[in-house]
Amino acid sequence: MLVAPTSYDTEGNQNFCGSNLPEHTNKKDSIKVEGNICVESVLGAAMFMHIKDFKEINMFDTNMFNYFSDHDLCRKIIMKKKSIIQLSSSTCIHVHGQSKVKNSLKRIYLREYYFTLDQLHYFFKIKMHNQLFDKLKKKIKKYIFKVILNCFYLNFKKIIRYYSLILAYLEFKKF
Numbered sequence: 001m002l003v004a005p006t007s008y009d010t011e012g013n014q015n016f017c018g019s020n021l022p023e024h025t026n027k028k029d030s031i032k033v034e035g036n037i038c039v040e041s042v043l044g045a046a047m048f049m050h051i052k053d054f055k056e057i058n059m060f061d062t063n064m065f066n067y068f069s070d071h072d073l074c075r076k077i078i079m080k081k082k083s084i085i086q087l088s089s090s091t092c093i094h095v096h097g098q099s100k101v102k103n104s105l106k107r108i109y110l111r112e113y114y115f116t117l118d119q120l121h122y123f124f125k126i127k128m129h130n131q132l133f134d135k136l137k138k139k140i141k142k143y144i145f146k147v148i149l150n151c152f153y154l155n156f157k158k159i160i161r162y163y164s165l166i167l168a169y170l171e172f173k174k175f
Contacts, residue, residue: 006088018043044070045094109164
């Protein structure tokens with residue numbers, strides 16, 4: 001069994017913590033907690049389980065950087081018919097998306113590249129990658145065009161964003 005606290009931002013508002021697995025929802029909304037609740041997935045920033053249970057499910061997938069590793073772990077727990085409980089009596093403060101990388105272009109690259117690569121790995125593992133892969137494959141030509149177009153406008157943030165998506169797609173294609 002895995003337990004997790006309910007997550008709040010620095011202003012005391014409940015933020016994303018417990019939810020359904022990505023394949024079961026398109027929403028990024030958290031479940032509003034009014035007591036302890038069973039969920040499909042919890043935020044990886046604060047989760048607690050016995051080490052023997054953690055080892056039994058083969059821990060985190062080392063092919064995932066950061067963005068989908070918590071969902072993958074929770075999915076393995078569910079497959080073992082164990083529970084994931086978000087506790088209302090236990091709380092934490094977690095600010096999403098704050099990177100220690102100061103360079104904004106590097107931060108954009110790292111986020112887009114690893115998010116896309118993790119997403120592809122996750123959906124590959126659950127045999128739903130074809131939909132995502134085909135969708136991304138169709139967009140690659142657009143992304144290449146957008147990189148070139150943004151070179152003319154010197155919009156480096158968009159160049160880096162689309163370039164990192166292309167690289168993640170190509171990296172995943174090697175598997």
